[in-house]
Amino acid sequence: MIKLLRIHTLLIAFLSLLGTNMYAHHWDIRQFGAVGDGTTDDTKAIQLAIDSCAMRGGKVFFPTGVFRSATLVLKSDVTLHFSAKSVLLGSDRASDYPxxxxxxxxxxxxxxxQALIYANGVTNVSIEGSGTLDGQGAQFISNTLKKPDRYRDRPYLLWFVQCKDIRVSGVTLRNSAFWMQHYLGCERLVIDGITVWNHSNKNNDMLDLDGCRDVLVRNLVGDADDDGITIKSTSPFVSENIVIDQCIISSHCNAIKLGTESTGGFRNIRISNCIIRPSAQRTVIYGKPDGSSGISLEMVDGGVMENIQVQGIIMEGTEVPIFVRLGNRARKYYDGADSPSIGIARNIHLSDITATRAGQTGCSIVGVPGGVIENVTLNRVDISFAGGGSDTLRHREIEELAEHYPEATMFGLLPAYGLFARHVDGLSLHQVRFSSLTADNRAAIVLKDARRVHISQLDAALSKTAPMIQAAAVDGLFMTNSWLPKDKKRQIQLTGSAKKIQSVGNFIGDE
Known part of the structure; x- marks a missing residue:
């Protein structure tokens, strides 16, 4: 009898242990006291679920409900799973975000x-599901006139610092008080299939990858008042080995952007198969309803930008489809740092880009004296601009503005309605087509201080007086297989010193 009792006791213990193992990986926040009525502060209950999960690993489950919370600290080996009708609602009080x-x-x-969800130095973490994370960003004051006070006490929605093996998938992120998500110095990051809406406050970026490496972003659909998918380098960490693919992006400012901060630099980045479309939010805090720029690659605080590939982009309505800038703002990343020297920008390749309803400004690839952009290619690019530029604009001198904040519209209306390139070495244009909705009296392309320029199969609409190319201080320009006007003076118009100019095998005819 005693032996049978012992066997029965052991069997119960075994089954109990088996049951624990079966359910240890699923931590429902209701079991820790979360209410989910949108009013009760559920912070402690959710954090207790996270801490308990971290002891064994697994998933913290958010069921149907609106769970109001202050800052949550994510731990290693924890997945936050948001069910379809769950909402994590950030507190509207800055004091709730330590x-x-x-x-x-x-x-x-x-x-x-500050952040609603904060993780530092953790590994193997995920945020997944089909629920919503809402930061109530409009409740945070940001109208202080002086910097940097205007940035204080506005939390990110997600903030990951020096974390590894991160996955964010499926969820909807809404209404941050600041940037929606900031990944700083992280490694092995996957962002897949998320939806972002960020139009509640100033500085409402969609996604900021900052000094991260080995990153995959795909299937993101987002709409933001400030910049869209942004790669930064606010510290000596280099942003490198990054793939962005199959995203749909709307931004009042820059849809896809490298910069502005560039301390560590950018290396080995591929952006492909994305659509840039006008924002559904027509009122703006910054920028323009249809966007200030589609692709902005900006290097102004030192560092190296190299091996950048942008391919298969369709955009509509942005003022400036392409903007590449090497400047010399030379901003320190902290007060005690050395002032950065002029950075390096090289090996930048843009291909298979179609843009319609672009603005009047024109595209630009612009370095500074002593800072030349090297080896840039535009291949199979088709852009339709608004047009309407005057003959006077064609002769306008563009200031260097080396120390200015970089912006695609920083120079105003350019001398070229298509492309203005200055301080470049190794520029290749192949199968490029520029057109305008109304006649434009500017040149299609203006080159200044340019070396080794190769243009083939250029097709650009021109007014009856505008030249195809206007060049000054050019050393090496080869043009072939392109459509040129009959008037030789309007084919390649030299307005300054130039040498090694060759134009062969082109098609000559009336516009």
Missing amino acids: YQDPGVTFYGGDWAK
């Missing part, structure tokens, strides 16, 4: 210290 010490010195670290 300042965090990321342990990393970066530009912005003096004021950007």
Whole structure:
């Protein structure tokens, strides 16, 4: 009898242990006291579920409900799973978001210290599901006139610092008080199939990858008042080995952007198969309803930008489809840092790009004296501009503005309605087509201080007086297989010193 009792006791213990193992990986926040009525503060209950999950690993489950919360600290080996009708609602009080010490010195670290979900130095973490995370960003004041106070006490929705093996998938992110998501110095990051809406406050970026490496972003659909998919380098960490694919992006500012901060630089980045479309939000805080720029590659605070490939982009309505800038703002990433020297921008390749309803400004690839952009190609690019530029604009001198904040519209209306290129070495244009909705009296292309320029199969609409190419201080220009006007003076118009100019095998005829 005693032996049977012992066997029965052991069997119960075994079954109990088996049951524990079966359910240990699923942590429902209701079991820790979360209410989910949109009013009760569920922070402690959710954090307890996260902490318990971290002891064994698994998933913290958010069921149907609206769970109001202050800052949550994510731990290693934890997945936050949001069911379809679950909402994590960020508190509308800045005091509910304690300042965090990321342990990393970066530009912005003096004021950007808060987040709804914060993770530092963790590994193997995920945010998944089909629920919503809402930061209630419109409730946070951002109208202080002086910098940097205007940035303080506005939390990110997601902030990951020096984390590894991160996955964010499926969820909807809405209404951050600041940037929607900031990944700083992270490795092996996958963002897949998320939806973003960020139109509730200033500085409402969609996604900021900052000094991260080995990153895949795909199937993102987002709409933001400020910049869209943004790759930054606010510290010596290099942003490298990044793939962005099959995204649909709307931004009042720059849809796809490298910069502005560039301390560590950008290397080995591929952006492909994306659509850039006008924002559904027609009122703006910054920028333009249809966007200031489609692709902006900006290098102004030192560092190296190299091996950048942008391919298969369709865009509509952006003022400036393509903007490449090497400047010399030379901003330190913290007060005690050395002032950065002029950076390096090289090996930049853009192909298979179609843009319609672009604005009147024109595209530009512009370095600075002593800072030349090297080896840039535009291949199979078709852009339709608004047109309407005057003959006077064609002779307009463009200031260097080397120390200015980089912006695709920073120079105003350019001398070229298609492409203005200055301080470049190794520029190749192949199968490029420029057109305008109304006649434009500017040149299609203006070159200044340009070396080794190769143009083939250029097809650009011209007014009756405008030249195809206007060139000054050019050393090496070869043009072939392109459509040129009959008037030789309008084919390649030299307005300054030039040498090694060759035009062969082109098609000559009336426009």
